[in-house]
Amino acid sequence: MKGLMEEMEKAGKQKETRKFYSKVNIIRKGYKPRIGMCKDKMGNLVTEKMKVLHRWAEHFDELLNGRGDEDRNNGDGEGETEDMGESLDKEEEDKEYGRQAWK
Numbered sequence: 001m002k003g004l005m006e007e008m009e010k011a012g013k014q015k016e017t018r019k020f021y022s023k024v025n026i027i028r029k030g031y032k033p034r035i036g037m038c039k040d041k042m043g044n045l046v047t048e049k050m051k052v053l054h055r056w057a058e059h060f061d062e063l064l065n066g067r068g069d070e071d072r073n074n075g076d077g078e079g080e081t082e083d084m085g086e087s088l089d090k091e092e093e094d095k096e097y098g099r100q101a102w103k
């Protein structure tokens with residue numbers, strides 16, 4: 001705490017207001033423990049530290065490796081790719097319309 005107060009004093013003397021007020025906020029707000037919990041795939045609350053870490057690892061593994069896209073899949077195995085193609089076609093039509101309007 002003493003070191004923090006000295007850093008605040010130094011920042012105040014050197015007119016480093018951002019550093020000064022960040023230290024003030026640290027002292028004013030105090031320590032707030034992080035709440036380590038999340039929900040599993042079934043929606044149940046997970047509170048045990050190792051299970052929470054495992055669930056986050058599982059989530060990011062699915063996210064980064066492309067698994068877990070069942071929610072976005074429309075049932076025929078294509079997912080959103082068909083909609084994306086239609087969207088790009090519509091965008092091209094809009095661009096062409098804009099080109100014709102400015103001629």
